[in-house]
Amino acid sequence: MADRLTAPTALEEHRKLAVFAGEWSGEEMVYPSRWNAGGPATAHVKARMDLNGFYLIQDAVQMRNGAQTFATHGVFTYDREDRHYKLFWHDSLGYYSPAPASGGWTGKTLILVRGSLRGNARHVYEVVDDNNYTMKIQFSPDAEGWADVLTGTYRRIH
Numbered sequence: 001m002a003d004r005l006t007a008p009t010a011l012e013e014h015r016k017l018a019v020f021a022g023e024w025s026g027e028e029m030v031y032p033s034r035w036n037a038g039g040p041a042t043a044h045v046k047a048r049m050d051l052n053g054f055y056l057i058q059d060a061v062q063m064r065n066g067a068q069t070f071a072t073h074g075v076f077t078y079d080r081e082d083r084h085y086k087l088f089w090h091d092s093l094g095y096y097s098p099a100p101a102s103g104g105w106t107g108k109t110l111i112l113v114r115g116s117l118r119g120n121a122r123h124v125y126e127v128v129d130d131n132n133y134t135m136k137i138q139f140s141p142d143a144e145g146w147a148d149v150l151t152g153t154y155r156r157i158h
Contacts, residue, residue: 010053013078013085016105017056018049019127020076026135028062028152033139039064045154054078087112087123097121115143122146131156 026043047058062070075088087101101114108127120143138146
């Protein structure tokens with residue numbers, strides 16, 4: 001009988017992402033930018049740990065004035081090689097980043113930064129408690145001065 005290879009298992013770093021798994025209701029503020037005029041919004045977020053616990057897969061829909069205005073699909077993981085968290089981000093604006101956002105935890109805050117030809121984006125997720133978190137997306141042309149593009153507070157509904 002041939003030896004069976006042991007499949008890799010998720011690490012504690014992967015499991016730490018489960019804090020964002022669940023179904024969430026969000027209150028957001030969209031800041032005026034070159035993409036839109038800004039204003040309040042609501043969001044519905046569904047996230048799950050999947051693929052043997054290696055990934056947090058998150059889908060979000062933003063609503064403003066009764067209509068869907070923005071949607072995202074995020075895949076979060078931990079890279080065992082470079083020891084950084086990664087965020088593969090896709091959204092309804094149709095932009096594709098040449099590389100995932102990369103970063104790590106500082107206390108209860110996960111900070112991930114990605115660059116593209118359009119500039120730099122920073123995603124900041126802060127765990128408030130088991131049933132609440134905040135998130136902000138910021139933009140910078142030079143990765144030095146950051147301006148808020150979107151901020152939100154999210155409450156667990158499941």
